[in-house]
Amino acid sequence: GLAVCSTPHERLSILYTKILDVLAEIPKNAAYRKYTEQITNEKLAMVKAEPDVKKLEDQLQGGQLEEVILQAEHELSLARKMRDWKPWEPLVEEPPADQWKWPI
DSSP states (O other), X not given: OXXXXXXXXXXXXXXXXXXXXXXXXXXXXXXXXXHHXXXXXXXXXXXXXXXXXXXXXXXXXXXXXXXXXXXXXXXXHHHHHHHHHOTTSXXXXXXXXXXXXXXX
């Protein structure tokens, strides 16, 4: 199992704020930013509004808060990678016309 976090509200607030900071560096029209920002803001609002750990776990629907913290850490890692990868930019070259044909 995961180690118990003594300050889950603080940890989640920090992680969600870091995610939002990284998302702010991604263009507003990028789908990843649009949807991740919306979900992260909703979760951050829940963390700020609900002091009870059990009730917060029920609201977030991500398991125990330690699991939610792990998910947030993974989302922060992905957000940083997406910022670097820039998947919203056009392709460097056009894909082959038969790219999705099977069998070749």
